[in-house]
Amino acid sequence: MSLSKIWVFVEPSESGVSSTSLELISAASSIAPLVEAFGYGVGPEVSQTLGDHGATKLIAATGLDGVLAGTAVASVMAKRIAGDAPDAIFFAATPEGRDAAARLSAKLDLPVCTNVVNLLQDGADLVSEHAVFGGAVIVSAKFTSAGPGIYVIRAKSFTAEPKGGAAAAFEEVNVGDIGSAGKAKIVQSHVEARSGPKLDEAPVVVSGGRGLGQQESYQMIEELAKLLNGAPGASRAIVDAGWVPYSYQVGQTGKTVKPSVYIACGISGATQHMVGMKGAKNIIAINKDADAPIFTIADLGIVGDVHKILPKLIEAIKSKG
Amino acid sequence: MNIAVCVKQIPDQSVPGRLDPGTHNLVRDGKLILDDSDSYGVEMALQLVDRAGGGEVTLISMAPNSELSGLRTALAMGASKAVLVSDPSLAGSDALTTAKVLAAAIRRNPFDLVMAATESTDGYTGTVPVQIAELLDIPSVSFAKKVEIENGVLKVQRQTESGYDEVECPLPALVSVTAGVVEPRYPSFKGIMAAKSKPVDVLDVAGLGTGPLTSGQEIVSVRDAEERASGTVVIDEGEGYQQVVEFLESLKII
Numbered sequence: 001m002s003l004s005k006i007w008v009f010v011e012p013s014e015s016g017v018s019s020t021s022l023e024l025i026s027a028a029s030s031i032a033p034l035v036e037a038f039g040y041g042v043g044p045e046v047s048q049t050l051g052d053h054g055a056t057k058l059i060a061a062t063g064l065d066g067v068l069a070g071t072a073v074a075s076v077m078a079k080r081i082a083g084d085a086p087d088a089i090f091f092a093a094t095p096e097g098r099d100a101a102a103r104l105s106a107k108l109d110l111p112v113c114t115n116v117v118n119l120l121q122d123g124a125d126l127v128s129e130h131a132v133f134g135g136a137v138i139v140s141a142k143f144t145s146a147g148p149g150i151y152v153i154r155a156k157s158f159t160a161e162p163k164g165g166a167a168a169a170f171e172e173v174n175v176g177d178i179g180s181a182g183k184a185k186i187v188q189s190h191v192e193a194r195s196g197p198k199l200d201e202a203p204v205v206v207s208g209g210r211g212l213g214q215q216e217s218y219q220m221i222e223e224l225a226k227l228l229n230g231a232p233g234a235s236r237a238i239v240d241a242g243w244v245p246y247s248y249q250v251g252q253t254g255k256t257v258k259p260s261v262y263i264a265c266g267i268s269g270a271t272q273h274m275v276g277m278k279g280a281k282n283i284i285a286i287n288k289d290a291d292a293p294i295f296t297i298a299d300l301g302i303v304g305d306v307h308k309i310l311p312k313l314i315e316a317i318k319s320k321g
Numbered sequence: 322m323n324i325a326v327c328v329k330q331i332p333d334q335s336v337p338g339r340l341d342p343g344t345h346n347l348v349r350d351g352k353l354i355l356d357d358s359d360s361y362g363v364e365m366a367l368q369l370v371d372r373a374g375g376g377e378v379t380l381i382s383m384a385p386n387s388e389l390s391g392l393r394t395a396l397a398m399g400a401s402k403a404v405l406v407s408d409p410s411l412a413g414s415d416a417l418t419t420a421k422v423l424a425a426a427i428r429r430n431p432f433d434l435v436m437a438a439t440e441s442t443d444g445y446t447g448t449v450p451v452q453i454a455e456l457l458d459i460p461s462v463s464f465a466k467k468v469e470i471e472n473g474v475l476k477v478q479r480q481t482e483s484g485y486d487e488v489e490c491p492l493p494a495l496v497s498v499t500a501g502v503v504e505p506r507y508p509s510f511k512g513i514m515a516a517k518s519k520p521v522d523v524l525d526v527a528g529l530g531t532g533p534l535t536s537g538q539e540i541v542s543v544r545d546a547e548e549r550a551s552g553t554v555v556i557d558e559g560e561g562y563q564q565v566v567e568f569l570e571s572l573k574i575i
């Protein structure tokens with residue numbers, strides 16, 4: 001016995017559909033022959049890309065009218081599940097993905113499995129792997145109850161692989177009335193502009209943390225990132241302090257990055273930060289505390305003051321032209 | 322304005338976490354403390370009740386061994402009372418079971434707003450709050466970084482992948498807040514003394530009246546992840562930047 005159908009929640013991005021959505025579609029299609037995508041804010045223009053990664057159908061929720069997307073799509077899934085139930089449902093660990101998974105789980109009385117970093121097949125069962133304690137320990141889990149399991153999967157756990165499928169069939173579904181959950185509405189959206197490569201796609205990421213001491217010092221991070229054609233990132237400590245927007249955050253609650261080089265400046269290496277950057281091919285850390293945990297995973301660690309090292313590093317790279 | 326705040330009591334995070342080799346559940350035998358993540362919700366709730374000019378902040382917690390230390394901290398900050406659900410059968414509960422327990426505990430008192438943290442420090446499923454909202458049949462706004470109530474309307478700035486949304490919602494509702502939204506107050510000496518006599522309603526599952534609760538998942542194995550070999554660590558004597566330059570050159574980044 002094996003799994004025959006998986007539903008995947010897909011989210012829009014500037015380029016059509018988010019790269020994490022495609023990772024999940026690829027993962028699902030390597031497990032089950034039928035993969036149906038449920039999205040919002042996307043139309044037939046993404047059918048080809050989705051099909052290419054293995055989705056057979058795209059069901060797009062329309063008529064959201066300001067309703068939070070996760071809530072709306074969960075409602076569409078719940079209405080459709082009777083008679084058409086999949087074997088598993090995948091969500092990315094994004095704000096919308098978590099909302100959708102949580103709503104659906106409570107609506108259908110199905111358990112949800114979060115922080116998934118890998119999925120393995122064991123006969124008719126799926127075994128999920130979870131990184132705990134900052135990625136030091138892997139826990140494997142299984143659902144014991146009947147019904148489709150809901151999985152919330154961390155970005156970059158799987159690779160998005162086009163395999164040349166036909167365009168996914170396209171279907172629109174109006175969300176209609178979704179009850180009290182639909183009373184929370186977006187009245188205005190603010191997009192924080194960023195230039196340069198996207199944080200979760202950049203080949204080089206330079207991140208700053210509380211060790212920078214003050215907001216002005218973050219300029220060094222931006223400058224270095226730019227010189228290396230990379231993206232600037234941050235620890236939660238300085239996002240919370242309001243130095244940089246949340247979209248810069250790397251870690252458990254922020255972005256997962258897997259660049260070729262990650263440079264951590266004035267970041268201690270809390271487990272919640274490491275879980276978001278441990279997958280980098282090469283890690284460089286600059287921290288004045290020789291005992292900072294970040295050094296345990298760094299390929300190159302420099303014990304010293306970011307205010308002394310970064311200006312020299314920037315100058316040296318500039319002078320190389 | 323009556324606000325129910327979910328507060329998780331967790332093992333001290335400065336002591337490394339451990340899984341029970343038999344059950345694979347997180348070991349929670351020592352003294353538990355208030356999850357830092359929830360101190361933001363408590364502070365926010367106290368401020369909102371204050372601004373509304375009246376009402377109560379009620380703490381809601383599920384924890385083993387009738388553990389009260391974390392609740393006392395939040396009571397000392399200024400919350401009025403607490404509901405604690407403690408039952409050996411709840412050990413290792415999954416997120417949905419936890420949400421069912423907390424939703425039932427919340428229903429015991431009138432509420433206009435429910436607050437929780439976006440993620441707990443030790444469980445970080447990040448789904449419990451929105452599951453509670455669905456069970457209570459109320460709207461929810463997760464990832465809240467700023468929360469206000471104006472003329473009975475909840476106004477939230479909600480973090481998104483690319484910025485933030487302004488979200489509005491009638492009460493009753495649930496918000497889950499991110500860290501850093503407000504600066505949690507330190508309990509005063511007076512607060513700590515007063516907390517000792519504040520009412521705490523301690524219940525077991527039977528007292529809660531939810532009916533049987535079963536978790537729908539099990540841990541099948543636990544193993545150590547492959548370790549990343551640590552590399553070279555050098556002490557900067559003024560030329561440390563050169564090492565970085567050379568490393569980047571060796572990778573052909575520059």
Ligand SMILES: Cc1cc2nc3c(=O)[nH]c(=O)nc-3n(C[C@H](O)[C@H](O)[C@H](O)COP(=O)(O)OP(=O)(O)OC[C@H]3O[C@@H](n4cnc5c(N)ncnc54)[C@H](O)[C@@H]3O)c2cc1C
Pocket residue numbers: 208209210211212213234235236237238249250251252253254255265266267268269270271272273276286287288289292304305306307358440441442445
């Ligand atoms: C549920 C939950 C989710 C979380 N999610 C995330 C997340 O997604 N991402 C994240 O990053 N964190 C997250 N955290 C927070 C995390 O636990 C840490 O608090 C945070 O990562 C610390 O940031 P930091 O390293 O910048 O600050 P600190 O831990 O304060 O470290 C600052 C470092 O800078 C060094 N330093 C100081 N001065 C200098 C100097 N002049 N030169 C060089 N080094 C210097 C210090 O030695 C220290 O090591 C989460 C926490 C929880 C509970």
Ligand SMILES: Nc1ncnc2c1ncn2[C@@H]1O[C@H](COP(=O)(O)O)[C@@H](O)[C@H]1O
Pocket residue numbers: 327328329330356358359381382383384416419423436437438439440441442444445446447448449450
């Ligand atoms: N056992 C619990 N007792 C009280 N609140 C909880 C409990 N578990 C989760 N919560 C609330 O839900 C939030 C998110 O938890 P989690 O879904 O585990 O990441 C926590 O920060 C709390 O506000």
